[in-house]
Amino acid sequence: MELTNKKMTEADFLAEREKVRQEWSTGWDPELDFSVSIPYLKQIPDHKIFAKKLLKAKQASVTMVQPRAGVPVLSEHIKLMQYLENAGADFLPTTVDSYTRQNRYREAEKGMRESEQIGRALLNGFPVVNHGVKNCKTVLESVNVPLQARHGTPDARLLAEIIHASGWTSNEGGGISYNIPYAKSIPLEVSLRNWQYCDRLVGFYQEQGITINREPFGPLTGTLVPPSISNAVGILEALLAAEQGVKSITVGYGMGGNIIQDIAAIQALQNQTEFYLAKYGYKDCDVSTVFHQWMGGFPEDESEAMGLISLSATVATLSQATKMITKSPHESIGIPTKEANGFGVKASKFVVNLVKGQTLPSTNLLLAERYQIEREVDSLIHCVVEAGKGDLAQGIVKAFEQGLLDIPFAPSRYNLGKILPARDNDGNIRILEFGNLGFTDDIKAFHRSKISERAAFENRTLSFQLTIDDVYSVSTGKLVGRPKNR
Amino acid sequence: MELTNKKMTEADFLAEREKVRQEWSTGWDPELDFSVSIPYLKQIPDHKIFAKKLLKAKQASVTMVQPRAGVPVLSEHIKLMQYLENAGADFLPTTVDSYTRQNRYREAEKGMRESEQIGRALLNGFPVVNHGVKNCKTVLESVNVPLQARHGTPDARLLAEIIHASGWTSNEGGGISYNIPYAKSIPLEVSLRNWQYCDRLVGFYQEQGITINREPFGPLTGTLVPPSISNAVGILEALLAAEQGVKSITVGYGMGGNIIQDIAAIQALQNQTEFYLAKYGYKDCDVSTVFHQWMGGFPEDESEAMGLISLSATVATLSQATKMITKSPHESIGIPTKEANGFGVKASKFVVNLVKGQTLPSTNLLLAERYQIEREVDSLIHCVVEAGKGDLAQGIVKAFEQGLLDIPFAPSRYNLGKILPARDNDGNIRILEFGNLGFTDDIKAFHRSKISERAAFENRTLSFQLTIDDVYSVSTGKLVGRPKNR
Amino acid sequence: MKSIVIGVIGADVHAVGNKIIEYTLENAGYNVVNIGVLSSQEDFINAAIEANARIILVSSLYGHGEIDCRGMRDKCIEAGIGDIKLYVGGNIVVGKQDFEEVCQRFLAMGFDRVYPPGTTIDKALSDIKQDMGD
């Protein structure tokens, strides 16, 4: 069956569902039956429902705080969640381990059991599928804020079934954003198809009056991603989700480092997601935004990391993103202890409380940057639509094939990998090599002139070295990766 | 001899100098003789000269980082300084203990000796006078950046002699800013007179071709000080210093919390200090600014404190202040360990490096706030000039007597203590009770309307309770001290 | 009205907390004698005798509290008010120290109640009420 951007029929969906539930023993659990999951989801109190809390935050213009966190053993994971809630997290995550993300449940099982035995985490997250509905419900029932799964799974169908049936009211991911940065050889057709299922599941619950939030993963590879590329991907995934009946969508963006560009990007993202949803006829979606604290390589020094975390929190708050994802002072080293994770949450929350209500006024500079991002997004989406001859899902596959959409530093072989980003003289992320990126000539000229300005200032030629220097720059305490003598 | 704002004659200065050197045994030290100190100061390399490094920073629009720090025992103090230099401090301080600040050298001696013996600091700083020139030179020679004394001493004449002869090329303080917040019963005539001496000493060195920097203490009581009041005091002290021959002046400001107001305050301070110096005929002074990270009560939690420190650093950098004074995560508890102090330095420095070059564009809001501060400063300085019938020093004494100048929460009985500050709805620091403050009626009306707006929003009457709530607010993680139900 | 003497001891000029303590205790219904900052042990004791106070509440913020408070109980005894309650709070020693130890040091000096940094006056109100017999 060819991939198209069409709502799955209920029959197709239910038939596929039977197969999905066969993938691992926990799928057989009768608590996954809709006759059990729907009443369970309906009795969840408002304060644990993602969509409702997001809407309230958006209306109050207050930026909510959410960490990433997950450990393999249930009791430890609950302690972790409770600790982070006490530290002030407005939303809780459950980060899923990397075996589960690749549907390698056998290895996940082994890692989970061994971690239990030796009392030291051998997995980098909580294996939701192996834990199953019962344990996932226990997690939800141990906390007082909404729960979301955060992962990076090209095929998250069983995972989505299990978390939603457990009352976790949000799922992160998407057919592009949980494939291109997270896989090597999974065709986009496959991941897009799988995520249509995840979205259709949410749409199904929506039809029963249960709103579940969906969050495309904004930062992609987290490494020098130009805002228009990540915004375009977020908008495309929002459109695909809406087609399957999703009504609460949170689009995301990973901090770039130039304050004006970051705020412009969040404003453009909110604005254009709403615009495109309306344009395609999805008129009753709630759109909110999430700002990810710096997603690239972190400084090793913990005080510097705290500086970066708090700076990220300041920009997130000024941008009035609905939510921010926090980092910890251990970021460059390894999965944080709960204390280190709480440190990031508390500092971020403190900054939010002090800065909330303050915004960066709309200046020409800000408007110009936002306009630039919006034009670029329009150009990219236009290419996708053209490539798909009107079908968005087809368009996405084609666009990646041809490199019209291209994500820097992505591991996937279904990504052309020809573009090279670099910063301009003010630290804005621009593009040095376009490959086949779907930009009009005037947009390319703008990027070229911006990067040339920098190269001239640094008295060097345009080359991959600029990109490399910028990959290292923030972790070594600079925004622009200048050569030594500058 | 009546106090007037006139440059001390060399004869008067030298005569007084003989007496000052009698105050404590270390004053007799022949290294204080100009025949020794002038050549010593002349051989100090550029990178240890405050004025030169400040000028370079100002020209490059980079905000320099300086902590506060000082412990009683020499060897420990040197370790502390070296540690902070390694952490990235661009300038080093030496915070002086509170007995020395009150010229209680006998108690300082006792505290110093006892600290040496029990191996635990009993003094809250480095007793410069008791240490004398020899030890102070050892400190300077152990580091590679400029050194400054930071204290709070109404009579710092001997202290100034000792530090400058030791090659410390900056001294913080002033006749107002090191009296009103730091003393109870020392008449302003006395402290102003003493600081004329300190400034004249710097002027004397200047005549020998040696530039020493002077820095009025901007934050005053550090507690809800309206920007126009601290700016006016800084400008007045700059004028008094310039009269005595000081050429390098750094005026200061303590963060208030509203980003726009903070940036407006720094811009107004730089601008008006230059303006008034020129107006009074001091045409060749270098003016720079220093932004103090939040000076009021700090949150106890160390991660929150790190959030506040990094937020302060962000605002300082955006304001393009020439220098910032950092705080540590131990602030609310006690004098920090060197590690905790270094934590604040490193986080701040990291933020500077990431944010430098980025500014808040001049918007109407920013310009309006700056204009407001400038008008208020003009109004205050006008009152001082009037009160002194043309003599600034006399005017300052009279203005404080009458409450035309009034500093909130100051311990001095020479301060009327009638004004009460409070925040407006946006967190700007405004004035609730004016006492006799030298504001024109339209300025008062502006403040009243701003605070009434907040009171109306909070549905409560104007009272001291607003001020109290605002004293506690930042340390409890809010900018505006709202009542519980808001 | 029952009297309580407050002030900030030694060469300490931290005035903000002192003003708030005055306001809070007056609101709580006590006769507050505030001798302000930069006060000596003698200033506290004289004020307590004059006002017939039951409690002397010493603030020390700047770190020299340990030196400044030594011998205060003896001076009270000499002055004939040996059984007055002595409170101390603020940031009473230099730096972040183990509070248990710090507390012992001040109890040994004859203080009745010793508070760690961050104890706002509100949190001590119930102790005051108790010692006042309210």
Add this chain to the structure above:
Amino acid sequence: MKSIVIGVIGADVHAVGNKIIEYTLENAGYNVVNIGVLSSQEDFINAAIEANARIILVSSLYGHGEIDCRGMRDKCIEAGIGDIKLYVGGNIVVGKQDFEEVCQRFLAMGFDRVYPPGTTIDKALSDIKQDMGD
């Protein structure tokens, strides 16, 4: 040109460092065989045999390195390249652990060189040169 095999082991997709390592080692004059992310022990070993490599440089960033690297030396021996140098670096275990201990664990697994987090490839170049006999 001397050959070196690089890649990211296990279910790990961190691609940025891998691309930079390739670039750096090529610049240093080696023939780099980059098997990319999501590579198994077998992928590494097959590539090493094919390219006649002297070093296998394993990256592991995501935390499962300990599980993923077990038995790799034995597999090399079985495949007849028992004396190949095995490097491992990145963020090779879960969380912030005492590196001495971590290092011992990997040495015991038969790795020759084990690097703590934050060791960029530049810092390992001199070790590589040495083991290559340059």
